Amino acid sequence: MSRLVELHSRKAARILDSARELVLDHGVGxxxxxxISRAAGVGKGTVYLYWPSKEDLIRGLFARDLLTALETAIGDIxxxxxxxxxxRMAQLVVGTALKLPLAHRLQRGDPELLRLLTREPGDRELxxxxxxxxxxxxxxxxLHRHGLARRDRPLxxxxxxxxxxxxxxxxTMSDPASAPPGVADPAEILADTTALLLEPSSPPGEAAVAAAADEILAVFRDLRGAVLDLIDRSQLHRQ
Known part of the structure; x- marks a missing residue:
């Protein structure tokens, strides 16, 4: 990586980090x-070197968080x-999502953020x-097709x-203070609950697990490609 490219990358990262903190504190509107530029220590014009508008910056920021989640899932599986x-999938999904603060804000109900993220048809589809x-x-x-889920309940x-x-x-796990006394490991309770609800009494063989993993990885990789396209659409290209 050249020094110029590295400098651009550092500036962009500072802008993204600053935008994330401000949105979490005050909301998109x-x-x-x-x-954002003051918090990042750059000029306002520098922000526009990377993103055409505030809305595109926030779209790109959320997409990067989503990309992080998908990369984590792909790597772990x-x-x-x-x-x-x-x-274990439930633990992976919830544990990853808990590390994405913008996703928390969206889940708690932020109509401005939701409206921004679904403004473009391609974004809504993703x-x-x-x-x-x-x-x-x-x-x-x-999971059902490969025997990793119970067969005695409708799909x-x-x-x-x-x-x-x-x-x-x-x-509930995003608000640890709401847990009743004596709960030491909510993630373990999540795993036990999911296993009781969905898993068969006899564990599947390694071949079935591997086949299901291959299909799910294909889904996640396809989603990763769509997220990368969104990131690409949200930012300007410098020659």
Whole structure:
């Protein structure tokens, strides 16, 4: 990496970090490019060297957080295919999401952020694919087909159950103070709950786990490509 490219990368990273903190503190509507540039220690014009508008900057910022989540999931499942078992997949999804503060704000209900992120048709399609309900609807048929999910319940019920578990635990685990006394490891409770609801009594063989992991990795890699396209669309290209 040349010194010029490295300098550009550092500036862009500072701008993104500053924008994230300001949006978390004040919300999208109250944050200006001037405030972002001051917090990042760069001129206002420098922000516009990278992004055409504040809205494009926030879109790119959220997409980068989503890319981080997908990269984490892809890396973990590649290293250990058994991570696709429902109990462990639930831990992976919720644990990753808890590290993405903008996703918390969106889940808690930020209409301005939601409106911005779904303004463009391509963005709406992408976020419709990555919300908890859609992900449950994508992943559960794969697990069911390869025997990683129970066969004594309708698939539609299992999709709903996974969605409810992911959404509920994400909401409660994002506020640790709300846990009742004596709860030492919410992630373990999440795994136990998911296993009881969705996993078969007899564990699947390694071949079935590997086949399910391959299909789920293909889904995540496809989503990663869509997120990279969004990032590309959100920023200006400098020659």
């Amino acid at each position: 109250k944050v200006t490019v001037s405030e 590649t290293a250990d295919p058994a991570r696709v078992r429902p109990s 976020y419709a694919r990555v919300n908890p309900a859609a992900m449950a609807g994508t992943v559960m048929p794969i 539609s019920s299992q999709v709903y159950a996974l969605h409810a578990v992911l959404s509920g635990f994400l909401a």
